[in-house]
Amino acid sequence: MNKEYNISKLLKQNLEGYESFVDAGQWDVLSARLNAYDRKRILLLWSNVVVGFIILLLFSTAFFNSTKTEKPHSKSMKNNSEKTIVDVSPEVFIPNPEKPIDRNPKNASTNPDFDQSQNEDHSLEVPKGSTDKDKGVISEMVEVPYESMNHFEKMFMLSKIPAFSFEHPFTISPPLPLPLEKSEPLSKNKTEPINGKWELGIMTTPSVANKILNSDKTNGWLINRDFFGITEKSEKRSGGFQSSFAVQFNLNSIWFLQGGLTYSEKRESVSYNHIIKDEIIVSQTEKRLIYNEAPRIQWIKVSGSGINKYTFIELPLFVGFKHKINDKLEWRSRGGVSYWRLIDKQGTKIDPTILTLNNLSDSKDYTKSNLGFAINSGFYYNLSPAMKFLVETGASMAMTNLTKGSPVITKPYSYGLNVGIQYIIIK
Amino acid sequence: MDRLEYLIESCKKNDRSAQREIFEMYSAKMLGICRRYCKTLEDAQDMFQEGFLKVFTNFDTFKGESSLETWMKRIFINGALNQYRKAHMKHDHVEFEPELHDTQANPDDDETMFSGISSEYLLNSLQQLPEQYRIVINMHILDGIGHKQIAAMLNTTESNSKSRLSRARVMLKKLLMKRK
Numbered sequence: 201m202n203k204e205y206n207i208s209k210l211l212k213q214n215l216e217g218y219e220s221f222v223d224a225g226q227w228d229v230l231s232a233r234l235n236a237y238d239r240k241r242i243l244l245l246w247s248n249v250v251v252g253f254i255i256l257l258l259f260s261t262a263f264f265n266s267t268k269t270e271k272p273h274s275k276s277m278k279n280n281s282e283k284t285i286v287d288v289s290p291e292v293f294i295p296n297p298e299k300p301i302d303r304n305p306k307n308a309s310t311n312p313d314f315d316q317s318q319n320e321d322h323s324l325e326v327p328k329g330s331t332d333k334d335k336g337v338i339s340e341m342v343e344v345p346y347e348s349m350n351h352f353e354k355m356f357m358l359s360k361i362p363a364f365s366f367e368h369p370f371t372i373s374p375p376l377p378l379p380l381e382k383s384e385p386l387s388k389n390k391t392e393p394i395n396g397k398w399e400l401g402i403m404t405t406p407s408v409a410n411k412i413l414n415s416d417k418t419n420g421w422l423i424n425r426d427f428f429g430i431t432e433k434s435e436k437r438s439g440g441f442q443s444s445f446a447v448q449f450n451l452n453s454i455w456f457l458q459g460g461l462t463y464s465e466k467r468e469s470v471s472y473n474h475i476i477k478d479e480i481i482v483s484q485t486e487k488r489l490i491y492n493e494a495p496r497i498q499w500i501k502v503s504g505s506g507i508n509k510y511t512f513i514e515l516p517l518f519v520g521f522k523h524k525i526n527d528k529l530e531w532r533s534r535g536g537v538s539y540w541r542l543i544d545k546q547g548t549k550i551d552p553t554i555l556t557l558n559n560l561s562d563s564k565d566y567t568k569s570n571l572g573f574a575i576n577s578g579f580y581y582n583l584s585p586a587m588k589f590l591v592e593t594g595a596s597m598a599m600t601n602l603t604k605g606s607p608v609i610t611k612p613y614s615y616g617l618n619v620g621i622q623y624i625i626i627k
Numbered sequence: 628m629d630r631l632e633y634l635i636e637s638c639k640k641n642d643r644s645a646q647r648e649i650f651e652m653y654s655a656k657m658l659g660i661c662r663r664y665c666k667t668l669e670d671a672q673d674m675f676q677e678g679f680l681k682v683f684t685n686f687d688t689f690k691g692e693s694s695l696e697t698w699m700k701r702i703f704i705n706g707a708l709n710q711y712r713k714a715h716m717k718h719d720h721v722e723f724e725p726e727l728h729d730t731q732a733n734p735d736d737d738e739t740m741f742s743g744i745s746s747e748y749l750l751n752s753l754q755q756l757p758e759q760y761r762i763v764i765n766m767h768i769l770d771g772i773g774h775k776q777i778a779a780m781l782n783t784t785e786s787n788s789k790s791r792l793s794r795a796r797v798m799l800k801k802l803l804m805k806r807k
Contacts, residue, residue: 206741207796208768214746215753216769219655220662226672227650230679231643237684238641421669487669 225425225489229415232428236414243597243613250575250595254533258521399448401460403620405594409440409466411602411612419607421487427552427608430474434550438468440614442514446622454521458534462514466612470548471505476555489553504557508547510602510612515539516574528582532592535575540598542568552608565606572598576618588622635695638686646683653696654679657703663765664707666754674710678703704770708780711762741803752802760795767792 413431415423442464450456477499481490520534547560578592597613637645657678661671681702689698753761762781766772767788772780774788781788 210741211768214749218659220658222654222658233680
């Protein structure tokens, strides 16, 4: 028999099938981690749905936009309009106040003032399928305050000859002579006009709020084996709301950046009813809690109920996009990071190690500055040209741990329905 | 359907009470494995938690081709190997190289020398071995994994695995001799 065999034999005899005593708290920790995993899985599932939906919307928006710009009508329209700007010579259009111009092409042959070729060169054909909005851009371009008109223009106005006449179904007569700089935006009108560069909004969100509890990797061993079970039982209901003031900058007709200021409250209704039966010794050297059953006379009852309230000021920075469904309605999605500042906390919280109740407002175990993320998506309805009513779903979650120096990791989250009003302030 | 089969089916449906029963049935054995593979109790408890989390979140992949205990054991051993690989990637060095000459001249004395060694003492000695030796000794002697498989799992050669085992035995013996 050699020495190697003896070592193997010794190991097999003593350690094959070796069992070690498992602390009762291990299941509670595992159970809490499984609960957290389940919640994360649900959140992940929903965030995948939302992300998928946003991607689908992005693609559909891109698709519709590309088909819109590829229309041959739009191209000819652009060429014509550019030609109108360049070719218009003020001299050509100075009307004779004595003799109103007959702009009807039918009378072209009889009217010496009506130059057929001129009409062909400068008239703007309105393609089939073009919208009133397309015409509107042109008419907007030629709107000049009466005070700034020259003598002949005023005469022209007084002679009640309209700047545009639509006698021919697909022809718009040449516009009035105007300074060219006023027509500058026309060549940029490849996409829909932007309603406003800046928008201001206020919104409020009743929401479902809760938090993910987990054990901290370094100090997790300090968590009492009963802590997660008690917490799960004690937290009856939770909810919250947030009110936001948002500032939005439209980068173009689709994309926008949004910032602002949000006041949010996350509340939970708690009811504790627990008897501490163990005497706990914290073994720093072994890094574990040692439980000794205390004599009945030393049992401590922990009871209490109330509402825990956490108040935050949030500074979000979002990027978003909008998709116009029709003249009144559009779909907007936005998402990004948010700085959370914990400004107040009230209520009672249970100590994770010794299971006693402490006042939340006295607790120093909370990080004041936190980072979170949020996504929102929903409908915006134009109440007036400058005001939109919005209804959207939103979800937000803390990325950083709210509690510091505690063996428990706390990450609040909420989801709900935003309702609000948004104003366009700068055009 | 016996009780275990019922528990397995319930665990696949994420039934917490069934998970608890399975946990209570196997936790002592699994913690034993973790303690064999890890240097400290704290590391073992971490590995134990991670292992059970993996077991319960992947229960639907258990097809019943082996016993539940064997399947769970494999998950825990894989967890230990992953931990080793991670540490090995960060610190690519041998913790210490032992002197390999055997201090015990007469192997026949081993029988008497090792008598009366408790499991806890042996475990404690095993935990003092450098990680790469501890893993090989655990895998080969206690979990019955062949050198070929060990070499593949540790990304090394078969001869290297054998040499590590040999060194591990000598080191362990030296550690046990200190008891005297």
